[in-house]
Amino acid sequence: MAVSETKYTEEHEWLRPEDDGVVVVGITEYAAEQLGDIVYVELPEEGTTVTKGDEIVVIESVKAASDIVAPVDGEIVEVNEALADNPGLVNEDPLGDGWFFKIKPSDMSQLDEYMDEDAYKEMIS
Amino acid sequence: MAELRRTALYDLHLELCARMVPFAGWEMPVQFRLGVMKEHLHTRAAAGLFDVSHMGQVILRPRSGYMAEAAAALEALMPVDVLGLAEGRQRYGFFTNDDGGIIDDLMFARRADHFLLVVNAARREVDLALLKGALEDRCTVEEVPNRALLALQGPAAEAALTRIVPQVSAMRFMDAGVFHIPGADLWISRSGYTGEDGFEISVPEAEAVSFARRLLEMEEVEPIGLGARDSLRLEAGLCLYGNEIDEATSPVEAGLVWAIPKVRRRGGAREGGFPGAARILRELEEGPARRLVGLLPEGRAPMRAHTPLFASEEGGDAIGEVTSGAFGPSVERPVAMGYVTTGNDREGTAIFGEVRGRRLPARVARLPFFPHRYKR
Numbered sequence: 001m002a003v004s005e006t007k008y009t010e011e012h013e014w015l016r017p018e019d020d021g022v023v024v025v026g027i028t029e030y031a032a033e034q035l036g037d038i039v040y041v042e043l044p045e046e047g048t049t050v051t052k053g054d055e056i057v058v059i060e061s062v063k064a065a066s067d068i069v070a071p072v073d074g075e076i077v078e079v080n081e082a083l084a085d086n087p088g089l090v091n092e093d094p095l096g097d098g099w100f101f102k103i104k105p106s107d108m109s110q111l112d113e114y115m116d117e118d119a120y121k122e123m124i125s
Numbered sequence: 126m127a128e129l130r131r132t133a134l135y136d137l138h139l140e141l142c143a144r145m146v147p148f149a150g151w152e153m154p155v156q157f158r159l160g161v162m163k164e165h166l167h168t169r170a171a172a173g174l175f176d177v178s179h180m181g182q183v184i185l186r187p188r189s190g191y192m193a194e195a196a197a198a199l200e201a202l203m204p205v206d207v208l209g210l211a212e213g214r215q216r217y218g219f220f221t222n223d224d225g226g227i228i229d230d231l232m233f234a235r236r237a238d239h240f241l242l243v244v245n246a247a248r249r250e251v252d253l254a255l256l257k258g259a260l261e262d263r264c265t266v267e268e269v270p271n272r273a274l275l276a277l278q279g280p281a282a283e284a285a286l287t288r289i290v291p292q293v294s295a296m297r298f299m300d301a302g303v304f305h306i307p308g309a310d311l312w313i314s315r316s317g318y319t320g321e322d323g324f325e326i327s328v329p330e331a332e333a334v335s336f337a338r339r340l341l342e343m344e345e346v347e348p349i350g351l352g353a354r355d356s357l358r359l360e361a362g363l364c365l366y367g368n369e370i371d372e373a374t375s376p377v378e379a380g381l382v383w384a385i386p387k388v389r390r391r392g393g394a395r396e397g398g399f400p401g402a403a404r405i406l407r408e409l410e411e412g413p414a415r416r417l418v419g420l421l422p423e424g425r426a427p428m429r430a431h432t433p434l435f436a437s438e439e440g441g442d443a444i445g446e447v448t449s450g451a452f453g454p455s456v457e458r459p460v461a462m463g464y465v466t467t468g469n470d471r472e473g474t475a476i477f478g479e480v481r482g483r484r485l486p487a488r489v490a491r492l493p494f495f496p497h498r499y500k501r
Contacts, residue, residue, distance in 0.1 A: 036352070037162035039452035039459070040425045042481075058481065060427050062161040062352060062452060084425070 007111050008120035009071050014095065015111060018102075022077055023111070026099040027059075027068065027090065030124045035061040038090045043079040043101060050076060050103070052110065057100050059090070068100060072110040078102040132178035133273040133330040134337055141341075141348050149246035151179040154350040161352035165454040168319055168357055169495075172279035173349035174340050177318075181249030182269035182327060185256065186239040189263070195240055198260045199233070204376065204399045206386045210235045215301040215314045217384050219376055220255060225401030225408070226372040227379070228255060230364065232325075234301035234314055241301070241312065243274070243325070245366045272312075273333035278323035278357075280498065281345035286313075286324055289339055293324060298499040308332055318354065320361025320497045359460060360453045362419060362492030368430060368448045369417055369462060375401070377408035378464065380417045380492070385409065415445060416470040419490040420461040420478070426485060427452050427459040428478040435477045436469055438484050444469050447478060453494055460494045461487070 007015045012031030016024045032038070040060035050056050050070040057068035079101045083089060090098035105111070115123065129152040138145065143154030154176065159167060167173055187195035193208065200207040205218040215234040219227045229248040234241045244252045249268070256266045277286055287294045290304045293313060301314035312327035328336050340346045355365070364370045370379050377385075387393050391406050399405075422428050432447040450461030461478075469476060472491050477484035 036156065037160050039162075040427060042426065060452070062356065063155075065427075065429065087425070 004111070005116060007114035007116065009114050010123070011069060012124075013068060013071055015071055015114060017108075017111070021108070022102045022104050023072070023074075024099050024102050025068075025071060027094055028120070028124075029094050032091050032094040032098070035059060035063070035066065037062045038087045041083040041087045041090065041100070043083065044076050046076055046079055048076045050074065060087075070103070071114070072103065072105040073107060074103045074105040076101050077104050130179070132176055133333040134176045134178065137334050137337060138176065138348075143348070143350060146351070148351060149179060151246060153179060154348070155352045156350040157348045159347060161350070161356065162454045164347065164349045164353035165356050167347045168279045168349055168353060169321060169455050170279070171345040171347070172277055172281040172285050172323075172343075173319075173353070174337060174346050175276040175278065175349050175354055176273070176337075177276050177325070178273040178333075179246035180274055181242075181244040181246065181252065182272060182274060183242040183244060183249075183253065183256065184239050184265075184267045184269055185242060185260065186265045186267070187263060188265060190238065192235070192238065195260075195264050196235075198263045199240060200389075200395070201398060202255070202259060202400065204385045204389050204402070204405055206388055207233070207240075208395070209386075209388070212237060213300060213302055215299045215316060219370070219381065219384070220252065221376070221399055221401040221405065222372055223400050224372075225375040225404030227366075227370045227374055227376060228252070228372060230366055230370060230381075232314070232316065236301070236303070241269075248366060269327070271330045272327045273330050275326045275328060275333070275337060275340075276317050276319075276323060277326065277340060277346070278317045278319040278321045278349075279345075280322060282321070282323040283500070285340060285343050285345050286326075288343070289336075296324075298322075298501045309336065311336075315500065318361075318363060319357035320363070320493055320495055321357075322498055322500045355449075356451050356454060359449050359451055359462065360455055360493065360495040361497060362462070362494060364417075365449060374417075374464075375405055375408055375413060377405060378413040378415055378417060382409065412467055415464045415466050417448070417462060418465055418470050419492040419494060420447065420450070420463055420476070420487045421490045421494075422450075422459045422461065422478065422485060422487040424485060425459060426480055428461045428463075428480060428485070428487065432461070432463070432478040432480055434463055434465055434487075435479065435484055438477055438486075444476070455495050462492070465489070
């Protein structure tokens with residue numbers, strides 16, 4: 001399957017497919033800005049099999065706790081260990097160093113239902 | 126739903142890109158451009174300007190003209206020393222109910238011919254009703270109209286404010302006075318809610334924006350929202366009405382015994398004589414069943430308000446709950462306050478807070494988490 005463009009969920013996650021059939025997941029700049037300073041991120045364990053909609057990440061900002069759900073069915077193949085010591089990376093670089101986890105989807109077509117960048121921008125405007 | 130009230134600084138907040146939220150019936154800034162974390166750190170490093178105009182300012186004036194009468198009347202509502210307060214000084218107090226719970230906590234200053242009270246926004250109506258019901262035969266009770274209230278807090282607060290009001294450098298912690306600048310009289314006390322040195326300044330609404338702008342133009346001063354106000358007071362170990370204290374918590378449980386002087390305790394010259402004296406005097410002698418403590422969670426996960434607390438990692442009934450919890454930007458770790466049953470309140474005691482179904486370790490810690498830096 002060809003590598004496709006970055007997708008966006010209504011929960012403000014971005015999903016970036018990589019060459020090896022793995023999808024990197026983080027939150028958008030808009031979401032990071034809305035959450036405020038992030039002070040703690042609880043990530044799933046590598047190797048966990050998750051179902052779309054499972055709450056798998058907890059983000060604590062100075063204001064409140066919020067959940068990030070698994071956007072697709074699959075296996076967590078890597079998590080961003082740097083967030084344990086430096087959760088502020090999510091605010092500093094949400095689209096880059098502030099990523100949360102990499103998931104290997106069991107069905108890549110589950111990504112199709114999500115928005116492209118233009119549709120996401122439209123949603124938050 | 127009732128319309129939210131706006132302070133005199135509302136338009137200025139919008140101009141400064143504040144994020145506004147409803148708070149106790151008011152539309153207030155929760156953060157400005159810097160965001161909560163940087164606003165907090167800026168206040169501890171330099172000076173932060175807070176709009177606290179939502180708080181109630183109340184004047185209590187003795188009908189007879191004798192201040193001792195107003196002081197005695199106020200003492201009948203609070204287990205603190207009002208009669209002994211000198212003119213030009215301010216003190217912390219709390220109204221108690223017949224069960225020894227706290228109706229509100231407040232600051233009160235003695236001025237030439239009246240007391241000036243500053244009460245919580247969410248409790249102003251309750252307080253006014255209480256004061257009028259209990260004291261109106263001896264005092265007039267009047268909410269101060271058309272004055273904003275600002276707080277300037279932090280190690281650079283004195284340097285900043287003295288450029289406008291040079292005399293404030295002579296004030297020490299909990300002094301209160303009236304100062305005149307062109308176009309306005311300022312009611313200033315050297316006090317605050319951050320643990321830092323600083324001032325609370327009552328200014329006529331018509332002059333509030335220009336006064337705030339003069340401060341904000343200074344290099345040291347940044348506007349600070351309610352978000353950082355909360356993390357600052359939590360690091361300073363200061364109670365928030367509705368979190369640590371309410372109508373069911375006694376001042377002894379809440380660790381406010383420092384505000385109850387010997388003269389109002391058993392054997393004192395003015396023993397008792399305030400609502401709930403039976404419970405409060407008993408708890409002072411025998412100890413309360415639970416106490417407010419500081420809590421240091423061991424990991425990085427904050428323990429928020431209402432997190433249940435346990436004595437062991439598994440099993441057993443809850444021994445209390447967290448009342449306030451957040452990440453402390455200056456101490457660079459999560460901090461919390463909460464009630465635990467007596468016996469679990471010693472410094473260093475290991476306890477567990479249940480967060481998302483898991484019991485996470487924490488230790489009972491001394492308050493404040495960040496040392497107070499008042500100019501005494």
